[in-house]
Amino acid sequence: MNTILAIIIALATSVNSLGVRSLIVNGKGGGHVAIGFHLAETLSLDQGHQVTILQNDDVDFTQTPFNAYANLPSNVQIVMKSFDSTFSYPFKDLEFDFVFDNNSKDPTGPVESALLKSNPCKQRYTFVGSAGIYEKPDSLPHNSPLNESMPINTKKPAAQFEAALSSTSIPHILFRCQYIYGPLCSKNYLDYFTYRIKNMLPLPIPSPGTQIASLTDVRDVAYQLSCVCTSLPPTGSIFNTGTFNDLKHSYVDIAEMIGDGLNKTPDVKLIDPEIKTDFPFRAKEFFVKSDKSVKEFDNFGGGEKKLKNYIPEIISSFDARDPTVDTSKDSVAISA
Structure with a gap:
């Protein structure tokens, strides 16, 4: 262990001895990294936890959300480690009350296997996985959501990690996320809509356009995860993340909301x-x-953030980034 890392861990041990200790394991990219940032804020500010983020060091600190780490509260410590074959669990002399694994997938990977072996928490190990492991039954009617009892694809790494975690004695909770938007998110799903509507281009949407999307503000996801600490669900519990109060948005609805924000009428083309x-x-x-989380978490009322209210910020972010959006496939899809 190098000297700098030893000092950081010693500091974290000293600070964390003052109260509830939580560890957030954060990867280097994808939609989940923003969850880790907002979760650290929520746990430290709202619940008074002493939070440690174990961060993959293979990141660009000029990019979101890593460029905002300096703004985290003082009771959040950052420990940088390489998540490669040289990884070893750095907190062997420090036990956490809660662990939020926002990185692991394949249980045989160096970080994943080390976490499973270390049994690093006293109360709950929360795995932040993906709803992409569900296998939607062909018999499921249109506009019917996937619930936690649906079958999953056991070949997917996230499903394999769920199975590996469930086979241990670690008290654990499984979360399955879908599409996330909001501050510091690195994935901008809605650029597809915004670019075309802003530039008055045809907007291809898969027919019938009434498909519902589970779009959730990242701050609601972070708060939903934090409720594990106060509600302490039974080990093995599974929850879909999502904003219960703002779920019913179809693909065409999303286009119309962004169109309203731009004062333009979307030229929707069903393909x-x-x-x-x-x-x-x-x-x-x-x-x-x-x-399910609304019913079982004492403090989660279904989320407070609504997509419609965030549309101005989505448009402002789009304008500031001025992204290049590829529309080369549009004409073929529309004319087919």
């Missing part, structure tokens, strides 16, 4: 869902039911 485009969501309906 064959079998044709591959750059559409950011699944062509065939695939959305989750998220009310």
Whole structure:
């Protein structure tokens, strides 16, 4: 262990001795990294936890959300480690009350296997996984959500990690996320809509356009996860993440909301869902039911953030980034 890392861990041990200790394991990219940032804020500010983020060091600190780490509260410590074959669990002399694994997938990977062997928490190990492991039954009617009892694809790494974690004695909770938007998110799903509507271009949407999307503000996801600490669900509990109060948005609804924000009418073109485009969501309906957490978490009321209210910020972010959006597949899809 190098000297700098030893000092950071010693500091974390000293600070964390003052209260509830939580560890957030954060990866280097994808939609989940923003969850880790907002969760650290929520746990430290709202619940008074002493939080340690174990961060993959293979990141660009000029990019979001890593460029905002300096703004985290003083009771959040950052420990940088390489998540490669040289990884070893750095907190062997420090036990956490709660662990939020926002990185692990394949249970045989160096970080994943080390976490499973270390049994690093006293109360709950929360795995932040993916709703992408669900296998939607062909018999499921249109506009019907996937619930936690649905079958899953056991070949996917996230499902394999769930199984590996469930086979241990670690008290654990499983979360399955879908599409996330909001501050510091690195994935901008809604650029697809915003670019085309802003530039008055045709907007290809897979037919029938009434498919529902599970779009959730990242701050609501972070708060939902934090409720594990106060509600202490039974070990093995499974929850879909999502904003129960703001679930019923179809693909066409999303286009119309962004159009309203831009003061433009979307030129929606319904296309064959079998044709591959750059559409950011699944062509065939695939959305989750998220009310289980409302019933079982004492403090989670279903989320407070609404997509409609965030549209101005989505447009402002789009304008500031001025992204290049590829529309080369649009004409073929529309004319098919």
